[in-house]
Amino acid sequence: MKVRTIDWLLYLCSFLLTLFGIVVIYSITYGQEVTKNFAFYQLVFAGVGFVLLIGFSLLDYRLFRILAYPLYGLCLFLLLLVLFTPLGKATYGATRWINLGFFQFQPSELLKLIIIVALARVSSQEELGLKQLLFSLALVLVPIVLVFQQPDLGTALIIFIIGMGMIALANYPKKYLFALLVIVLLFFGLGSLSLFSVGPFKNILKPYQKERLLVFLEPQKDPFGAGYNVSQAxxxxxxxxxxxxxxxxxxxxxxxxxxxxxxxxxFAVASEAFGFVGVSLLLAIFFVLCWRILKIAQKARDDFGTLLGLGVFLYFFASFVINVGMNMGVLPATGVPLPFISYGGTSLMTNLIAIGLCQSVMIRHKKIRF
Known part of the structure; x- marks a missing residue:
């Protein structure tokens, strides 16, 4: 590994975004005891996360082509533990975490990255046909069903966007992609029927999920109930x-x-504290990060590396747009964290591992064997 093959700007942007998040979290938890302070824990998570980032940068990303399916299976197993065993911890009516005592682990956050790795393996095969497409769809839909049961509409939506985006960007025949587009449109059609409680589809969405979506369509309907969060933001x-x-x-x-x-x-807290200028700087750093990830995907020497980079880009970009959109009231509130900024150990460490994988692709882009 040579120093000049490292994308230092990718590291810098990741560090600045993480630091920004810690500072904002500190500003709203100032005065709390250290052991109860979210900023302190986020700092610890960041320290562990950056160690993981460096570690995954040094690992050959092609190793994860071999480990893709075992890791995917492990994530599904963890999701089942969350849903069907006492290890699953419920908060605000949602069971999304495994309580380890000293740390609450959220498997669905890690799954966002593992689904990228698994789809990159399938879609980097030399020949892509109906068999590979159906397998890819299964890889996406099975965890979506499990995550939806938690319930976690936001994570299910991000997995769906990552999955459909990576399939669309792979070299599948256009006739299959057109058929997939029709299926996606039907999927959203069924979601609309559930939203308005039509016939047998009325129970697809939970009542609170319907309320959030209906309030988005009619913001003044319930400003002190379902619409309160977005109104205050x-x-x-x-x-x-x-x-x-x-x-x-x-x-x-x-x-x-x-x-x-x-x-x-x-994001609303950051906007209130730093105003238009500060948030514009935040957006600029994030878009530079996304630009560097796309450049790495472009430079990758194999399809697996390219698809890894594209998947991470979709993951970050979709999460950022949805979170900012729901804070500004232009998208429904779905509970998607802001990458690198929102509090959460599993989320932050997964973000930094994803950066490490992209850096691994960059470090090894000039030659396939070393």
């Missing part, structure tokens, strides 16, 4: 103005008007 974003109110001085965040302010709605 939008007020915070607007109150930040051009330069922001400063860390720890935003009334919406400091007076606890914003729910889930350290997780799903942390």
């Amino acid at each position: 939008m007020i915070a974003i607007g109150s930040g103005g051009f330069l922001g109110r400063g860390l720890g001085h935003g009334p919406q965040s400091q007076l606890n008007f914003i729910p889930s302010k350290h997780t799903d709605f942390i």
